[in-house]
Amino acid sequence: MASLPNPGADEAVALETDRASPSQIPADLDTEKPLSESSRESRWGEYAEGDPVSRRGAMEEFAEMSKELTKLSLQRSKSSTKGRRSHIRRSSTSVTMEKDKDVDIDHDTLGSVFSKDDDFELGDFLRGGGLERRTTAGGPGKKIGVVFKNLTVEGIDATSSFVKTLPDAVKGTFGPDLYNLVTRFIPALRFGKPPPTRTLLHNFSGSLRDGEIMLVLGRPGAGCTTFLKSIANNRSSFVAVSGDVRYGGISAEEQDSQFRGEVNYNPEDDQHFPDLTVEQTLKFALMNKTKKRDRDSIPIVVDGLLKIFGISHTKNTAVGNEFVRGISGGERKRVGIAETLTTKSSVVCWDNSTRGLDASTALDYVKSLRVMTDVSNRTTFVTLYQAGEGIYDLMDKVMVIEEGRMLYQGPAHQAKAYFEDLGFHFPERSTTADFLTSLCDPNVRRFQPGREASTPKTAEELEAAFKNSDIYKEILKEIDDYENQIQETDAADTRQFQKHVGESKSKTVSKRSNYTVSFARQVIASTKREFWLFWGDKAALYTKFFIIISVSLIVGSFFYGQSLDTNGAFPRGGALFFSILFLGWLQLSQLMPAVSGRTIIARHKDYAFYRPSAVVIARVLVDFPVIFATLVVLALVGYFLMGFDVDVSKFFIYCLFIYVTTISITAMYRMFAALSATIDDAVRFGGISLNVLIFFVGYAIPKQALLHDSPWFGWLFYVNPLSYSFEAVMGNEFSDRVMECSPEQLVPRGPNIDPQYQGCSLPGSQLGSNSVSGARYLDYSFQFSRSHLWRNFGIVIAFTAAYILVTAVAAEVFPFATGGGGAMVFKKSKRTKAISKLQQKGQSKDEETGKVERIGDVGGVPTLGSSATTNNDDVEFSSLSTSDRVFTWNDVEYTVPYGNGERKLLNKITGYVKPGTMMALMGASGSGKTTLLNTLAQRQRIGVVSGNILVDGQSLPLDFRRGTGFCEQMDIHDTTATIREALEFSAILRQGRSVPREEKIAYVDQIIGLLELEDIQDAIIGALSLEQRKRLTIGVELAAKPNLLLFLDEPTSGLDSQAAFSIIRFLKKLSRAGQAIICTIHQPSSLLIQEFDTILALNPEGNTFYFGPVGQSGSAVIDYFAKRGVDCPPTKNVAEFILETAAKSRKINGKRIDWNEEWRNSDELAQLKRDVEQINLERSQHPPLETSDAQYEYAASITLQCSMLTKRLFLNYWRDSSYLYGKLFISAIIGIFNGFTFWQLGNTISSMQNRMFTIFMIIMLPPVFMNGILPKFFMNRMLWEVREQPSRIYGWFAFCTANIVCELPAAVVTSAVYWLLWYFATGLPTDSSTSGYVFLMCMLFFFFQASWGQWICAFAPSFTVIGNVLPFFFVMVTFFNGIMRPYFTIPPFWRYWIYYVNPTTWWFRGVLSATLPTTQVICSPNELTHFNPPPGQTCIDYAGNFISSVARSGYLTNPDATADCAYCAYSNGAEYIRTLNVHEGDKWKGFGIFLAFVVINWGLVYFMIYTVRVRGWTFGFGTAVSIVEKALSWVGGLARLIRKRKEDKVGQDSEKVKEVIGDSE
Incomplete structure (x- = not known):
């Protein structure tokens, strides 16, 4: 990672390199020399890729970069005032604050930093003004510390609640929901008792100076995020914040109004626009934080940030998310960190920013924070759930929080001794951070012998002990000293900070504005x-x-x-x-x-x-x-x-x-x-x-x-x-x-x-x-x-x-932000209502302390592997299904299409896992761990897999997928189900057909007990904490009784150390019971890595660099690398040692070690291959007996699959109140609009037309309805495709059947609501046969639109494509039915086929023939057609033959008149509908044909799911899209080539002009 700042490097001389050329570079620079560790550390592992660096090549690149930067400097100098410095010249002479001036970004220094790809120095980058301006003394322009006194935060008390079902949503319509919405934005309108609140932070006081880092430790839910948000002045989600927080003397109110961007909070979740590239994401951020005169430096700073975090190779790759393909999760985390750095803020709060990063990368990240804090005098708060000792040693201060109470705040190096003095025991091999976060966990903490009674245990007792300590008194003294310093210096640092912030803004921006650039630039x-x-x-x-x-x-x-x-x-x-x-x-x-x-x-x-x-x-x-x-x-x-x-x-x-x-x-x-x-x-x-x-x-x-x-x-x-x-x-x-x-x-x-x-x-x-x-x-x-x-x-x-x-x-x-404490949501049952009453009375007690806790809080649920369950391990785990088969893989390779060629993601990987063993799959982010896991589990859907993957030396059996458990990293579940429902669903559908249902349910009870989820078994999954979801994910797979092995992808990602240890300890118990486990893991501590039996370590591009046992205290791993000249320090975490060693391509005796090549040529690999061959040979000679269930791909019958999935979907619809409520709401509103707009229609011709149009208006329902149906079906499809189909829980037939059946009741109810509110208001015939027929047709129409949306969604590749395709179908059914253009005027090409294959044609023909024929027509005066008969004739004499023989419709209002005859075109509705090609006998014909279309739609759902989702057919659309993309890519490439040539020509002309200018000078 970036080298720590060198105090002696404060002086720098500007390099005049703008005229350097390769010929001027000394030849001896081409000699290879080992790179310093600090140089390597500054690149986040990027140096591990590619060939050794040529220093001569680097200098040549440097010369080219310098030329480009010189152009920018020259352009800048022309617009700058005379005498302004163009280079930073640091001096060791102290310069007073009043004389310090900000200087322009030194492009020459930046050029020297960026040109040397492998020697990139973060410190030099920052000192050179790469990220923000520096003073003339070379120091940072912004230096402010943070003081917080008596900080108390109140939030909404969200302990638990019941899930909001459809009846609740309907009742909410008539008052509560509207009241809550209005009072949310206008609190003054609120009346009655306010919602209950609870204290999230209790009276925090402390300070952090500029140039310091504070590590904030605590278990999830302790209050770490609340503290960081409060310090960052991000308070909108809290009910109240009291106390005083000041930033270098600036109040929180002033900071929010004038300096908001100078104090930032970086959230744990990495949310970015998925379709932007990495470069665009960072470039956009810099465009908003860089004033106009410095815009030329944006591309250079972007390149610098990419190199800092080792993601240069992702520059033109989409960021992506869980649905859009893009960069890896670890790389996305780095993009989020880099984006936060572009704010150039003085105070930054980082919330668990190492989530998803491997141990080596996490350490590199914290080293970056250390360098940025030191060089730029930032004030940095950081909370980390899994912090190794190397990370902890980089901290200045540490704060420990539990239940919103401050248990410690002070120097990081004193924290361990302080708690040991209180009576706590520091376990061997534990890290300091793990020790500190375990203090309030009765299942993990340990006391010194004889001090169990005297040592404070609860959060309140530990808080009281700390506030009576000398360290707390020192903290209060630091606050007074800092405030006194501000007064004594007349707030010099604060004034300098305000001046610097003001000068960094564009000229058109008010100095009191929060923003750097003007609104127009934004x-x-x-x-x-x-x-x-x-x-x-x-x-x-x-x-x-x-x-x-x-x-x-x-x-x-x-x-x-x-x-x-x-x-x-x-x-x-x-x-x-x-x-x-x-x-x-x-x-x-x-x-x-x-x-x-x-x-x-x-x-x-x-x-x-x-x-x-x-x-x-x-x-x-x-x-x-x-x-x-x-x-x-x-x-x-x-x-x-x-x-x-x-x-x-x-x-x-x-x-x-x-x-x-x-x-x-x-x-x-x-x-x-x-x-x-x-x-x-x-x-x-x-x-x-x-x-x-x-x-x-x-x-x-x-x-x-x-x-x-x-x-x-x-x-x-x-x-x-x-x-x-x-x-x-x-x-x-x-x-x-x-x-x-x-x-x-x-x-x-x-x-x-x-x-x-x-x-x-x-x-x-x-x-x-x-x-x-x-x-x-x-x-x-x-x-x-x-x-x-x-x-x-x-x-x-x-x-x-x-x-x-x-x-x-x-x-x-209206930010629509949510906040407050996280609420546990339960389904309504007797058990959950009893728990709710206990919570309200505060009667859920901690067994050890007697302290009242809320059931469902992290502290209220025992951790896995706690003493409460240790005694019965042998009994409980012996009932689990175990494996007696050996899983091997040899020379596995995986290649996928990439661009116009292919890309190999896995390269000749060999290994095995035996029953009763647990394997750790390790490697840096992007090394291929998840890819290997998916490949071994047979979950890859594209690309080519080669090599041998065998079970007992034989090809994979038919029941392989359902015989293995696979825990996804993303913890994908039906979020509306409860824990028990999810476990029972898995057990019933995945255990063998011969197992009785009662036995499966009893097994679920055992799993719930093992996972210690009894108190929250009725909790809704969508409201669970991260650790609870992880436990559920494991439980869902265990409930299936996997008889081969269990795959887990990052089961500890995002968890705190105690939760991670609990999960791994639980897995270890499973393996001891005979389960074979393969588990990817990112940040294992020393304790965690010892729980694994073997390690398979990967480097980027899917290369193995180690496979073998862990050994006692990691001895086997240490010996392997020691033989190759790399020793592990005695106190070093073995897991971190592996990742760091592989990432840093070290040189031993002047020779660079390629760890991939070392492994390929090692005796260990040769022995591994012999072991695999021996295992396959021995096991293949004694194949296991086939069970009766082994012949089935799915454990459950199709009937059971359909019934179980249908039941789950019904519950999903019922609990997802917005879905059914939205349907009812839309049906009611459009029914009211339609009925009351066409209120009690009369008998005129325009009324006939309006009768037709009020019937036609049902066609307006599908665009709105399907925008609700499609997301629901799409999410169900994604859950099935991603998790449940690969695990062979249920098949495509059950999926289609359940989704179709569950829409039927909703269609019946919503069609009834629409029909009732529309039909009788319009004045259409009310006799039972007609009105009943129309209701029947309405119900069929609602069936049709649901099934229509489902088969379209089954076919379309993405939700975006679905949204754009829908109008095509809507137009087809809306226009080609004889309403918008009468049948006889439709062009023949469309008239004779699409009119008849349009489902709505037959719906309208049926309903029109049922409702209009018997209606008598009485024309209004303006609807009559007037004509004069010839002299001597009456109207009937003249037009009688026309009415009876030609028109065969209508009547004369004045048949005996001799002038101004008045003709009404229709006498009844039957004559009117004939003009629409509708006849009286079309009633049941229309019903039958439209019913056939509904059935066809249902059939298409099955057909599309099977052909597209199971068989992978594209019906030619994939090829067509590929051709279009290639054509556009070719056009884009040609355009870029032309533009590049123009730019090169402009550059050459510019060089010539400069030469002429130089000669003239």
Whole structure:
């Protein structure tokens, strides 16, 4: 890691290297010399890769880098004031604080630091101003310490609660949920008894000077994170914080208002935007913390940070997350640390930042903190759960916390002696950190003989003892001394700090602002990031444009060939409605990124990178070009295909309104996302708002009818931006159009009809005219006017601005942060209710001390392997299933496709594990441990595995996967199940068919007892702590009774030392009982490593560098490396020694050791291969007897699989209240909108049309419903694919069956809610046969949309692709059913096939034929068609033949009149529906065909899951995507090549100019 600072290196002379060339480098520099340990340590293991460094090569690179940096310096000097220094020149002479000045970043020094890849020095990097400015004296510009006095923190008392089920969610709708939401943001409205609180921290006092590190130790739940957040002034999640915290004399209030970014908290979880590359993540951070004049240094600093943390090779790799493929977890942790360093903050609180790092890397990380703290005089707080002695020795102070009480604070080197003086015993081989965290754990701590009674035991007693100690008095004296120093120096350091912070800001930023760059620069940086994110998600990008192109072609062809006469008027309006709606509909996918990035944005706000509102503006700015690109595709394809007027001005007005409307709808979605607490709420409200836009646009129901006939909701027309855009594009298209009356709409028509005595049935026609003005048609049909066009444009812009403004304010005001104590959540049962009562009364007591504790807290649940269970180990563990077979692997290799070639991840790995032994699989992050584990467990789905993997010398049996247990690192479970339910599920489905169910349940009881989970067996998994989840994961695999071996991937990752030791001790007991175990492990302590029997150690690229026994105190490992010249110090942790030795490619006697090659040529490997061959030979001659269950791939029958999984999913739906509640809510709201908007429809023709449209509006449900169904099915699918299918718990048939069956009750209930609220309000027939039939069809429709979403989700590769594919399917079922364009006008290509294969065609035909035929039609005056009969004839004489023989529909209102005949086009509903190609006899025909489509959907779920998820079929889509990606990659590469050549040419021209300038000078 980075070398510790050298006090004698304070003087430095600027290197004039800008004209250096390779010819000027001394030849002797090419001689190889060993690198210093400090040089190697500064690179986080990166030096282990590649060939030995050539110093001559490094100097050549240095010369090239210097040239680049010199260019930047020259550019800087031209813009700087005359006489400003361009190099740092440190002096040993003391310079007073008042005369210190900040200097520019020294690019020459940085160049010398960065050019030497293997000799990278963190100290030099920082001293050279690589990360932040230095003073002219060479010291840091910011130095502030922290003082905290009487710090007390109150949080919500969240001890335990019951899971919120569907009834609770429904009851919450009518008051409690709304009250909680409102009072959360407006506390003044709260009334009644406040929620109970508890004290999280009790009266903490202390200080930490600049240049010091404090290690904060405590078990999970002790209060370490609370303390760090309080010090970092991150207090929003607490109820109250009292006491005084000051930063160099600056109050917490002033720090929050002016210096927020100078005090930071780095959280344990690594959340980043997964589609950004590592370079983009760090570059973005620096863009927000670097003022304009220093921007040229950003790429150099990024390179420096990458080298510091050894992740240069990940520069252009996506960061990724658990769903997006990217860098490894350890590398992601380093990115998070590097991002925090870019804040350049003075006080940093690191919360368990070594989680996921191996021991060697963790030590390197803490050494980096040590160097940064010393060189930059930072004030550093760090909490670590597993801290080795090497880490502990780097600390200045240590604080020990338990139950929110400070047990110790003071010098780190005095802590051990202090507690020994109290009477505690320090165990051998224990680390100091482990000793300190075990003090309040009665299962681990030990007392000195004879002092058991006198030694304080509880947290309260230990706190009291400390506050009476001399060390505490010294702590209080340090506080007084520091405060006195601040007063005596007139706060010189604080003033220097304030001055430095002010000078680091851009000129346009207020000195009192928290931010470094202006709001405009924040917006620019955020806009760049949004573009990076947009381009980074290639799958979504390709899918989106594919959908737009395909849908534009399909819908354009659907409306193709529209007649220019009156027959095309209404369909043309439908085409325009689609145009303004479609892109906005597609933007519904923006809800997910708007909500999912909140946590990251909140952290960046704390880092003072940018205001959240800057991201809001940035997303709008990105919308401009992105939506424009989608608009171009839609307009160029759709406008001309749909037959709109070919006029330049009309085309651009059409494009303009689609453009602004899409932006407006997108802004509206984001507004709802900003106002919603969860993604479920955002989808719910966003989907409903989309339906409201469609309902009240004025197309299905004209404006006048909305305002007069729908008084409850008609006013929504005026607050609907879509209605204004629709009026504008309709006016734009129709205003100057004159439409000839279609022959089908001439009244009367037929033989012997005189044209001058005809009328046109289209609204807006005039008596005696056979043409209709477009303007009159708009006025009579929709009450629209072309004169409103630009007014409407302004209104849409105003709506958009309002949406953006509300979103920006909400982003600043509503963080939606959660906090307080973590709550244990139980299912409702008699046992859990009794536990809850005990908690409320405080009657759960600690057996040793009598102290009241909360059941479910870490301290209240015994640790594994405690004395409470030790006595009965032999009895309890003997009942577990054990293995008698030997597992071997020989020369295993694993190769995966990579780019245009292949990449080998595992290289000829050999080993074995016997029953009763436990193997540790070790290696640095990214070495291939998890890859090997998955390969051995037969869990790899891509790539090629070669070599031999055998059981007893024979090929793997059919039941191998279910005969092994595999514990995932991520602890993947059904989060709504309880502990007992998860264990029983595993036992019942994975134990043999011959085992009785009662015996399986009894075995689960034993597992619960062994894991000591009795008190929390009914706890919901989603609320468990990390250690409890680890125990559950192990229990789930043990419940299966694995008869071969148990695989575990990082079972101790993220746990504190005691919890890790408990887990490993438990595994050791399993192995002693006969279980074979292979376990990957990152940070084993000396105690932990001794529990393992053998070690398999890997280096990067999957190479073995050691396999063999651990030996007593690690003797076997030590001997192996000692033979090769590397000795392990006596007190060194053997595990850390292995990792550090392998990472540091040492030289012995001038020869570099390649540990991979050493192993390949070793006698140990030769012996290992002989052992494997001997084992295989011996065991293959005596194969084990086949059991009756061995012939089955799955232990349980298909029937049992289906029933168990169905039961679990029912419980999942019931307890995941937001899912079912969301369905009920949407059904109710849309049912109300539909029913009351079309309230009690009359008998006019427009009422007939409205009857059709109210039935049609059910088509608006799937876009909203499926946005809830898809995530649920997708998460179920991921759980099955990742954990339960590889473990052979249940198969694909059971998965499909359970997911289908569980949707049926929800569909029945939600369809009933929708039908009740909609049907009777509209005035449709209420007789039992008709209404019952419509309910039946509604229920089938809800079945259809659930199964429809499931098979689409089964096929699609990712959730992003699913979201972009859905609009394609929605458009197909919405348009091609004869409603949007009558059947007889649909182009023949679509009419004769897609109309008939569209499921909704038959649903609408069935429902329309059931509800409309018997309805009598009475035309309103404006619906009548007027014409004059020839002189001497009555109306009936003239038009009678037309009515009876030609039209065969309608009637005359005045048959005996001789002038101004009035004709009504329909006399009943049967005549009306015939125009839609619907007939009275379609009722049961429609039902039967639609039912067939529902059944086909269910069949497709099975088909897609089996073919795509089990068999791996892609149906050609994988090849197509690959071709597109390669084509785009080729185009991108060509563009980069052209750009590089241009840059090279510019560089050459610049060099020539410089030479000319140099010659002239």
